[in-house]
Amino acid sequence: MVNSLVAERMQEFPAAIHRLLPHYRISELCPYTFLISPASGKALCPPAPKEIPLTLFGAIHGNEVVGIQILNEVLELLASGQLVLHFPLAVALGNYRAVAQGARYCDKDLNRSFGGGKGTAWELERAAELSKVLSKSWYFVDFHQTSQPSLEPFFIFPFSRKNVQFAREISPRQAVITHWHGGFSVDGMATDELVTKVGGIGLTVETGQNGFSPYQESLGVHTALKALKAVDFHLRKHHQLPVYGQEPGAKERNPLYTWAQLQAYPSTGEVVLKPGLLNFQAVTQGDILGTHNGEPLVATATGKLLFPKYLDSVIDRGRRPAELWRVIVPIAVEDLPAEA
């Protein structure tokens, strides 16, 4: 069952959207998905064929609820006039049905459902309607949270030069985890993969462990505001309008990582993960991180731990995920490919 605070925050989302009238025009693109456009003056449009300059998603995983609060706060800033939008912005709460159930997903992981799939899972239907929004988006930020605590917040996204540049423009000192050897997961496509594949610029931000948190809320709102600012800058440049200040993020360098190990979750047998593992904790090659049927499971690289997975009876309902952990290793800018 979902707690009342989550239910309240969910109800607040469409209510906050409607408070933007009459200063903004609102179109409901699909459930819990809105396009907000300035009601007067000329709205800046992105380079064709893109139609939406910036899209912000939260709660693609139903238990990662801080994204709801981040979007609500951005809407509140718009409603109060403290933040003024000169271009269309799309916002969505991804897996609103899983949010209502307090689960990561209902039938299938929504963030592995983009790019199609067979079956009758509700998430495939939801991914199909959200894909239409993502395909039209020039820039995109997806707010996520980790299952276990994280020693630091981080970006994670498929590699493209433009994605790395956008991360730099938003949070120049925040860790960037990127990858260019195939997809994020063997299960299916994630939001940022779809955006990147169709020529957009898309990032995922992991603010910290799932749940409401004042620190993560402010980090997320800051991220959203920086994204709005960067997109405003790029739109002005595109339309040859005067720009204010320097090119964002021109000289900054985020710490870069990619993964060297992706430990699959055994599909059968007893899996025991060492208790208390954290995201970004240091690990050394050969460290025993758990056991499978009593046999040791080890880190095969020296670096930092990512996404250690303990099954949660409510969130996972006994369903095994595809992976048990990842090990990420630092890389230099020179290690990045020319273009994936």
Ligand SMILES: [Zn+2]
């Ligand atoms: Zn997530």
